[in-house]
Amino acid sequence: xxxxxxxxxxxxxxxxxxxxxxxxxxxxxxxxxxxxxxxxxxxxxxxxxxxxxxxxxxxxxxxxxxxxxxxxxxxxxxxxxxxxxxxxxxxxxxxxxxxxxxxxxxxxxxxxxxxxxxxxxxxxxxxxxxxxxxxxxxxxxxxxxxxxxxxxxxxxxxxxxxxxxxxxxxxxxxxxxxxxxxxxxxxxxxxxxxxxxxxxxxxxxxxxxxxxxxxxxxxxxxxxxxxxxxxxxxxxxxxxxxxxxxxxxxxxxxxxxxxxxxxxxxxxxxxxxxxxxxxxxxxxxxxx
Amino acid sequence: xxxxxxxxxxxxxxxxxxxxxxxxxxxxxxxxxxxxxxxxxxxxxxxxxxxxxxxxxxxxxxxxxxxxxxxxxxxxxxxxxxxxxxxxxxxxxxxxxxxxxxxxxxxxxxxxxxxxxxxxxxxxx
Numbered sequence: 001x002x003x004x005x006x007x008x009x010x011x012x013x014x015x016x017x018x019x020x021x022x023x024x025x026x027x028x029x030x031x032x033x034x035x036x037x038x039x040x041x042x043x044x045x046x047x048x049x050x051x052x053x054x055x056x057x058x059x060x061x062x063x064x065x066x067x068x069x070x071x072x073x074x075x076x077x078x079x080x081x082x083x084x085x086x087x088x089x090x091x092x093x094x095x096x097x098x099x100x101x102x103x104x105x106x107x108x109x110x111x112x113x114x115x116x117x118x119x120x121x122x123x124x125x126x127x128x129x130x131x132x133x134x135x136x137x138x139x140x141x142x143x144x145x146x147x148x149x150x151x152x153x154x155x156x157x158x159x160x161x162x163x164x165x166x167x168x169x170x171x172x173x174x175x176x177x178x179x180x181x182x183x184x185x186x187x188x189x190x191x192x193x194x195x196x197x198x199x200x201x202x203x204x205x206x207x208x209x210x211x212x213x214x215x216x217x218x219x220x221x222x223x224x225x226x227x228x229x230x231x232x233x234x235x236x237x238x239x240x241x242x243x244x245x246x247x248x249x250x251x252x253x254x255x256x257x258x259x260x261x262x263x264x265x266x267x268x269x270x271x272x273x274x275x276x277x278x279x280x281x282x283x284x285x286x287x288x
Numbered sequence: 289x290x291x292x293x294x295x296x297x298x299x300x301x302x303x304x305x306x307x308x309x310x311x312x313x314x315x316x317x318x319x320x321x322x323x324x325x326x327x328x329x330x331x332x333x334x335x336x337x338x339x340x341x342x343x344x345x346x347x348x349x350x351x352x353x354x355x356x357x358x359x360x361x362x363x364x365x366x367x368x369x370x371x372x373x374x375x376x377x378x379x380x381x382x383x384x385x386x387x388x389x390x391x392x393x394x395x396x397x398x399x400x401x402x403x404x405x406x407x408x409x410x411x412x413x
Contacts, residue, residue: 009405010400010401013400013401014400014401015400041405043409044406044409045353045410047409048368048369049369049372049376050299050300050301050369051298051299052376055409080402080406153354157354157358157359158355159359166359191356192318192354194352195352195403195406196352196403196407196410197407198399198403198407199395199404200386200390229400230400230403230406233399233400233403237398
């Protein structure tokens with residue numbers, strides 16, 4: 001299966017390990033990501049002000065790119081890109097007056113009809129591949145792992161953009177179960193990590209990180225998995241700030257779920273980009 | 289003052305008077321421990337014509353639009369959009385909330401692009 005793919009800026013830079021591991025894991029599942037020939041920044045945060053059409057153009061332009069290549073679906077990996085494209089698409093479909101105005105403004109583009117479906121890889125694996133099918137392709141038993149699945153905000157909220165129940169999601173747990181990987185029931189799994197505040201309010205994000213990692217540790221987890229490059233950065237890199245203040249703090253690796261998925265499906269560790277992880281989890285994952 | 293209240297209602301698209309102050313937004317807010325006023329107090333200030341107090345609060349900048357309150361409000365009010373409306377009123381006076389020059393250079397090199405774009409989108413004019 002080939003599917004149009006929108007990477008977004010962070011998957012080409014600090015989260016290259018997310019892209020690499022997703023491509024490698026999907027290859028085992030016979031899915032090829034076809035990166036859009038042209039794409040631009042999604043805007044990162046969906047604009048919430050009712051009159052702000054300008055900041056909804058960037059995500060919509062990416063959906064026009066999908067149509068230009070005759071696609072009807074687009075797959076995202078980054079939770080933030082997913083949410084921004086998804087919400088802009090929903091807005092475009094619902095507000096006729098605004099969508100006409102936006103098409104008019106982008107007069108050099110072909111008109112967009114709101115007819116692209118925005119998918120996140122987790123929903124895609126669940127709905128279009130099937131966890132039962134994934135279970136059949138598991139090659140490696142990852143017995144040493146006890147994963148705290150971390151959803152963050154943007155896969156689940158607001159409700160209309162959610163890939164699962166916003167308050168009681170299960171897609172991560174179900175996926176790991178199909179891989180034979182143990183998870184813990186992580187109470188902070190859908191709490192905000194502090195997001196972009198990591199730029200100017202390091203202490204705030206570090207305190208969140210301390211709270212989350214300590215709780216994950218206390219309930220038996222030894223690794224945290226996510227699908228958001230900002231959560232991954234915050235919860236892993238800010239552990240350095242935590243350690244500076246709390247010397248008895250015990251660090252924990254924070255990985256992209258695709259790195260665990262890839263390992264379980266038999267992908268070699270050299271293809272999963274572990275060198276970009278601050279705390280290299282490859283020994284923990286591969287059990288050597 | 290009425291003009292400001294109308295602006296909050298227009299930018300957020302929310303019925304500000306639908307809130308009956310149950311406090312569920314504040315109860316579930318993961319950032320509340322950093323805020324100077326509670327999320328439900330932000331709405332109350334707008335309802336009672338004290339928009340300036342809401343605009344001058346730390347709270348509207350601590351909110352990172354995680355939408356926890358949005359999915360839980362029993363009155364269906366999207367408080368994240370009210371917070372955004374207040375931030376927008378501030379930023380549209382052409383005043384940045386953060387000074388980009390003060391972000392440490394070492395940090396900038398390390399931060400993911402989504403952190404920087406998200407932060408500057410939310411906090412600069």
